[in-house]
Amino acid sequence: MDKVTTIEEAAAHVPDGATVAIGGLSMNSAPMAMVRELVRQAKRDLTVVGIVAGMPVDWLIAGGCVKTVVSGLVSFEGLGLAPNFRAMVQAGTVGIEEYSEHLLICRLQAQAYNLPFMPTKAGLGTDVLALHPDTLRQEVDPTTGEHYVACTRLPVDVALVHAHAADMRGNVRVEPKLLWMDSEIVNAAALTIATVERVVPSREFTDAPERTTYPRFMIDAVVEAPYGAFPTSLFPAYGHRSAFFDDYSAAARDAKAFQAFFAERVVGPPTWRDFLDVNGGAGALLDIARRTA
């Protein structure tokens, strides 16, 4: 079965109103090419799960795609706050379900392992628990007397991840393996779309099966998207593109300027290759490819 498809076809698997989990961590490994396509297809009312996220969540919010963000953190780190996330959540236009990193991992693990809940000590004593009486329960183990938080299942309709390589059958390689929480969202999701730097012959997987990260039965669609995490990084191939973050944040100081920026620099370019060209092209890619293995 050939799972390789176009980015347009793959994005069509995401219905309006779906719960979509976004891979990556902060400024690293986010599936930006696929996120851009969701914006281009004007998806609506998505519940977006981003455990520790930034730019992808901000793009989806700017594109009007988001009903609710489920997250532990959304920022551009030292490069600033995520402007649309901040403005829209502050205004109440976009909902927020505030968790923490490990509480979300545990909810995804409960879903992945098909268990009613996953226990953790995360969140004890904080105000996070009171926000979620239906999904987080503070309990005491009757045998040991230990306090824990029972994190209930978090069902995910579609997981989006970006990785280094895949074959046409849907085997996927992240090199080095599983740096972030991507495995948790893939394992919790009913359907996973992987964008990859390169589609390679299956022989490359069978020659080195110990390097496979996701087996083919966990992956539903594969899209080749070189530099598909831009402007976030994909270790060790390329770093994040600071200039894009800076330009984005600068434009966001003015609503009109941002609209123009978002149209020209993000949504407008017809293909991913066009997007890369508009955002610095070969020079920018050379600049971030400082760590080519």
Place this chain on the structure above:
Amino acid sequence: MTTPVPGYDCTVDELMVVTFSRAMSNDTLAFNGAVSFIPVCGYLLARRTHAPELVWAASSIAIDADPATIPESTLSDGLWDGASMLSNSPFDFWTYAQGARYNTFAFRGAQMDAFGNVNNTVIGPYNAPKVRLPGGGGMADLGAMIPRIFLWSSTHNARTFVERLDFRSGMGWGDGGDHRERLGMPGGPQLCITNLCVFDFEPTTKRMRLASLHPGVSVEDVRASTGFEIVVPAGEIPLTAAPTAEELRILRTEVDPTNARHREF
């Protein structure tokens, strides 16, 4: 820009890094989160001076990393050069964290209270915030799991150090007293290192207590810049110890030659 410390041959950021570094030891097993330049510099300095066995996982991922310079993001791969292992999040990092192998973590918040609890979620009411902040990230998790918590702030004022948090994103000593113990949490906040002074925590109430003053800062200055009642021990408050020339040389030329730490000021 960072300000010179009167009478010391260093700036405030350097004094904070050195103070942080000296609180580390050979049995420190640490990791770092986002925008954590002072702790990252502190771990690297400690490892190059008095604590060569200290373990530090850069970005919580790259164990034993030894970067030539510190990049603009402390969660990015520019910090990972020289690592002996790249660990993965769910099965390595969270095992070592909740499994009480890692013992040291530093965080800070847009707001902090007298018990070392932190807020990085909202300013104002949760449902109608004046300012929506990025969120607590792993604070709610690690505050509960890690026994030696260190806090720092480069903005010591009454807006940061508040009587009551608008949201408790991360647990320090909670409501004080034995709150952590009752919840089965190990240890708790040890020090809070600011641009004005160093606090430790009064052993019974677990409230911030003035441990030392940076040169040129008075007890009254600290009181005026703190939105809660601080514990001031009887007698003279010592000065925060001066960095040695060797510590400053290593910090400036080996640990952070590009002054990444200034991003926090």
